[in-house]
Amino acid sequence: MTDEPSLLDGGTDLSPESRQDLMRVLGWMAREGLALGDLRAAAPVGGGTQNVMIRFTSDDRSYVMRRGPRHLRETTNAALTREIEILEALARTEVPHPHLVASCTDVSILGDSVFYLMEPIEGVNAFIEISDLHRDDPVVRRQIGFELVEALVSLGEVDPEAVGLGHLGRPDGFLERQVDQWLREVDRYESVEGYVRDIPDLEEVASWLRAHQPLTNEPGLMHGDFHLGNVMIAPDGPGIAAIVDWEMCTVGDPLLDLGWLLATWQQPDGTDLSGSKLAAAGELATTDELIEHYARLSTRDLTNLDWYRVLACFKLGILLEGTYARSLDGRAPRALGDWMHARTVRLFHQAIQLIHRAVRPAPSPSAAGELS
Structure with a gap:
């Protein structure tokens, strides 16, 4: 040497x-x-x-x-x-x-x-780059979304006890703890000099989550931060080379991972939270198609999926706000902090849209007949 x-x-x-x-x-x-x-x-x-x-x-x-x-x-x-x-x-x-x-x-x-x-991963992070194949082939771009869902389903099927991770989290009461835990996180941000809480609809979203929490859930292994930026895509196809950044992995509720993916995926109106290179190329599978694919592959009950989607927006928004708070005292670049805060605002807007959709009354039979 x-x-x-x-x-x-x-x-x-x-x-x-x-x-x-x-x-x-x-x-x-x-x-x-x-x-x-x-x-x-x-x-x-x-x-x-x-x-x-x-x-x-x-x-x-x-x-x-x-x-x-x-x-x-x-x-x-x-x-x-x-x-x-x-x-x-x-x-x-x-x-x-x-x-x-x-x-x-x-x-x-x-x-x-x-x-x-x-070991190095032979793949691309489609948050910041895509291969020529991904750029040129819309069929491959659509399939990437389905491959992400399949990776999520395989993770949710892992038996934590069998692989020695049964101690990793506290699945009992996992959903009950989420709202208060993340509101306390916002309280901690207020100790940062110059930080002023400015998260629109924070209390409304928190109240709705408390009021509509599912009565039962099926615990399992979850990634905790599952989005396109934490996945490496094979450059020569739509396959998943690796899921990365496992710091937030726990034994909790895998449906929150699905909600997280949907919150960060390109929305029906074309907006994309991350501004990823993949979304910029266009013609991705829609959020509804991702949900349908998950439902075909998994036995998990998706009745309350909108609740998990709102919780994902709530939790991720507060998590990103932490970078904004740290940027105010120099522990993160200020430009990054401002970018994160803007995404927090967008996530809470998405949560409110989901809530309003969830509480919108169904049309009466007579009204439905008039619309037909």
């Missing part, structure tokens, strides 16, 4: 902080006995995550290192440690996921963050 300066040859696209991280990771790999040779390439990996990822090649093997964001949240290291455990368990399932190579929960190595190494 060459001396340390040469280890970073090829890493010129990295920030100084990432170069330092990579140096420390390489030293850790050497001490752990992982095969290590000269570094041949190193570059940052982008995507829908705020975590830091670096792809590098050493001794003819490629790796991706994943660590927390530069401004760690209090929960970051616990979440990454949880993600490591989940990836180890998913290796015993058919769910598409990143393949874990090694992990380190000793924060002294990087000085702040837990990290792990995984």
